[in-house]
Amino acid sequence: MKTVTLNNEVKMPIIGLGTFLSSAGDAYKAVRWALKLGYRHIDCASIYGNQNEVGQAIQDAIKEDNIKREDLFITSKLWNDSHKIEDVKPAFEQTLKELKLDYLDLYLIHWPVAQKKGTQMPTSDDDWLSLEEVPLWETYSEMEKLYEQGLSKAIGVSNFNKEHLSKLISKTQIMPAVNQVECHPLLNQKELIDYCSKNNIAITAYSPLGAQYSHGSLLTNPRIVEIAGKNNATPAQVLLAWQISRGVIVIPKSVHEDRIKENFASLALSLDNDDIKKIDEMNEDRRFITGEAFINKNKGYNYIF
Numbered sequence: 001m002k003t004v005t006l007n008n009e010v011k012m013p014i015i016g017l018g019t020f021l022s023s024a025g026d027a028y029k030a031v032r033w034a035l036k037l038g039y040r041h042i043d044c045a046s047i048y049g050n051q052n053e054v055g056q057a058i059q060d061a062i063k064e065d066n067i068k069r070e071d072l073f074i075t076s077k078l079w080n081d082s083h084k085i086e087d088v089k090p091a092f093e094q095t096l097k098e099l100k101l102d103y104l105d106l107y108l109i110h111w112p113v114a115q116k117k118g119t120q121m122p123t124s125d126d127d128w129l130s131l132e133e134v135p136l137w138e139t140y141s142e143m144e145k146l147y148e149q150g151l152s153k154a155i156g157v158s159n160f161n162k163e164h165l166s167k168l169i170s171k172t173q174i175m176p177a178v179n180q181v182e183c184h185p186l187l188n189q190k191e192l193i194d195y196c197s198k199n200n201i202a203i204t205a206y207s208p209l210g211a212q213y214s215h216g217s218l219l220t221n222p223r224i225v226e227i228a229g230k231n232n233a234t235p236a237q238v239l240l241a242w243q244i245s246r247g248v249i250v251i252p253k254s255v256h257e258d259r260i261k262e263n264f265a266s267l268a269l270s271l272d273n274d275d276i277k278k279i280d281e282m283n284e285d286r287r288f289i290t291g292e293a294f295i296n297k298n299k300g301y302n303y304i305f
């Protein structure tokens with residue numbers, strides 16, 4: 001399995017299975033298939049509401065498919081309603097319980113925004129906490145303790161821009177190992193990747209196929225389809241192989257066995273420089289996940305990205 005070595009020497013498989021919007025039953029089957037097919041990395045989050053089933057699938061794979069826990073790389077994320085110092089460890093423990101694990105490989109702050117306890121998605125000003133009330137560095141400092149206790153082998157962030165990162169780095173001890181952000185040819189994140197690479201922060205690309213809301217627009221993009229044809233590959237494999245070629249970790253989501261297999265096979269696809277250049281030129285700084293739900297000017301959240 002090709003891996004990326006994180007800034008603390010932990011090795012992270014460069015491809016993992018995404019689980020956002022996978023229904024409970026689908027998530028169970030998808031994780032079982034993925035682990036049988038050779039995936040060793042699963043991307044989870046408390047807010048996805050399916051960690052129990054993902055955890056069951058992991059346990060069953062360990063028991064029935066002879067897979068060792070130490071060979072797996074399991075990521076989860078702290079939801080925005082648990083950023084207060086006293087809420088971080090209980091939220092982490094709840095995630096461990098749901099996943100039926102005694103440690104995580106990577107724990108991320110899901111979004112750089114804080115909400116009141118119990119708020120899944122904010123709908124009114126009352127649902128928010130400002131970053132003055134609950135600074136991101138305080139939340140992260142609690143995650144540093146989880147790391148120091150060996151409860152998570154690495155810690156990091158998600159949806160952080162350069163400003164979020166530089167403020168965080170200036171106030172905390174442990175450099176985030178990973179920043180998980182939306183990334184695909186229409187949003188190649190070159191500047192953020194350069195910044196992260198200078199600070200030894202690995203990038204995980206979420207929505208590497210162009211997200212679930214985009215109705216397959218990247219998968220039918222003529223340039224991607226043409227490169228796929230030239231390489232006897234599928235558009236999804238081209239999108240993933242391009243990221244892998246530049247050392248970006250990918251976590252494509254699927255609940256279909258054939259697609260999970262197809263996506264994994266992108267590891268064997270090597271694009272030539274001409275193909276890579278053509279894909280590099282596609283950037284439009286276009287987001288499918290705009291993060292608009294996390295903007296609230298009354299609470300000081302004037303922008304998200």
Ligand SMILES: NC(=O)c1ccc[n+]([C@@H]2O[C@H](COP(=O)([O-])OP(=O)(O)OC[C@H]3O[C@@H](n4cnc5c(N)ncnc54)[C@H](OP(=O)(O)O)[C@@H]3O)[C@@H](O)[C@H]2O)c1
Pocket residue numbers: 017018019020021043044110158159180181205206207208209210211212219236237251252253254255256259260262263289
């Ligand atoms: N940190 C964050 O804020 C954040 C935000 C979004 C996502 N994520 C993570 O990133 C993962 C991936 O992102 P995503 O779920 O937004 O989108 P994605 O992986 O880019 O795309 C998933 C969509 O593509 C379809 N698909 C998968 N493989 C395919 C293939 N080979 N051919 C054609 N269609 C295919 C899936 O359908 P089927 O399932 O029906 O096959 C699904 O509709 C998530 O699951 C989650 O773990 C994190």
